[in-house]
Amino acid sequence: MSPHPNPKILIIRRDNIGDLVCTTPLIAALRQRFPEGWLGALVNSYNAPVLDGNPDLDEVFVYTKAKHRGQNESLPGILWRRLMMMRRLRRMQLDDVILAAPAPQPRLIALARWLKPKRIIGFGENGRLDVSLPLDTEDRHEVEDVFRIAAIYGIDGPPPPCRIVAPAGVSPAPTLTIGVHISARKPSQRWPADRFAETMRAIAAQGPIRFMLLWSPGAEDNPLHPGDDTKAQDVLERVGAGATVISRPTQTLPELIAALAECDAMICADGGAMHIGAGLGLPIVCLFGNSGAGRWRPWGVPYRLLQPPSFDVADVGVDEVVTAFNALKADIPARAP
Structure with a gap:
């Protein structure tokens, strides 16, 4: 005490x-x-x-x-x-x-x-x-x-959910929006651009939905701050007219928080962005490579976690992510009419 x-x-x-x-x-x-x-x-x-x-x-x-x-x-x-x-x-x-x-x-x-x-x-x-x-x-x-x-x-009981406060003036987007964060620091957490694109097209084919494509901007070979501009462009070109996509590169953490505050759910690899999503209360489909899922899974929100035996997200298939997202749908809060 x-x-x-x-x-x-x-x-x-x-x-x-x-x-x-x-x-x-x-x-x-x-x-x-x-x-x-x-x-x-x-x-x-x-x-x-x-x-x-x-x-x-x-x-x-x-x-x-x-x-x-x-x-x-x-x-x-x-x-x-x-x-x-x-x-x-x-x-x-x-x-x-x-x-x-x-x-x-x-x-x-x-x-x-x-x-x-x-x-x-x-x-x-x-x-x-x-x-x-x-x-x-x-x-x-x-x-x-x-x-x-x-x-x-003298505090008993389980921990409450994580908490991040959405910036003032930021509210959910006018239509169901899924944040798709494609950047990851660890090589084992980097899912290929073609699979992100195929996943978005497959989910979009099921009904009205839009995606917010999120990434760390910059060149991949920048020694200080490597970015995913090339990967994002690849995803956008592969998606084409197959889905509605809003591009949102986030240079700073406040920009990432504001962008995710507009979303209803999230697809991403394990990392800081995933925990930001959990702090904002988003249901999450998360891909885990060589990191501890038991210790770092999303806390306090509905989630579907995919981690292959190889501990490399490159071995996760599109069908697995789409199936996980469909299983998560029931946990996405209904929008007010």
């Missing part, structure tokens, strides 16, 4: 997009447990848009990693702003700092101790943690693993 009835709690999660999405159930549970407490999050500029508009947080503190700084940002500048932010957090006299990533984090423990909270809560054996949780040995989902922290505050 918290030693204070209305504690000041800072949650630190500074890794990938999906990891932060999978921490939102814990944030929601803490807000319900401490409606008058202060809840803050310390994140990086890469994943911070996940928390935009989140009503469970009083404040989000964002720092920029050196590798993510913009063209007009100097390294001394971002380091100075980070120092000022940390000094402000230290002055707040925090009750708890939660290191929410369920793994050993010795560097973050040192940062947390500099902030001088009453308690530091984290995972793994480390004498510098005030409350430590053992590392997972039960193959839990990432959400369930992180949510073990809730028991420290």
Whole structure:
């Protein structure tokens, strides 16, 4: 239990997009447990848009990693702003700092101790943690693993769904729209363009529907930010007049969130975009290559997961994806008349 009835709690999660999405159930549970407490999050500029508009947080503190700084940002500048932010957090006299990533984090423990909270809560054996949780040995989902922290505050029950707030003014598209995200970081998660196109044509042939084609823009051979412009163009040419397709390249995370907020369901590979869709409440057909489906499947939404024995999505057939989508149809919320 918290030693204070209305504690000041800072949650630190500074890794990938999906990891932060999978921490939102814990944030929601803490807000319900401490409606008058202060809840803050310390994140990086890469994943911070996940928390935009989140009503469970009083404040989000964002720092920029050196590798993510913009063209007009100097390294001394971002380091100075980070120092000022940390000094402000230290002055707040925090009750708890939660290191929410369920793994050993010795560097973050040192940062947390500099902030001088009453308690530091984290995972793994480390004498510098005030409350430590053992590392997972039960193959839990990432959400369930992180949510073990809730028991420290007397919170029982299963984790709620993930939560991302749609941007103001964004609403579902006027017709049934399926988001199709074709980009994936891992080679084993990259489904070929011709199969995306064939899948879209097959689904479109069943009745009125439209697709929103989503991808990371740029050239495939860009060493810093490889993109899928060529793949997207290939998909569009192969679909032709066989389906209604809206092209939506998303350069930034806020653009991706806004685009998916217009959709009714989603077809994609495992990755950050999939977790964004789950946070927005979308039913999902997801393709898993060489990644842990048990740990990273969509949380809190209807889904159909396809993972071949080879752990390479190239071995998933079009018919399997179409069958999975048809099985998911009943879970897509009906539109208001």
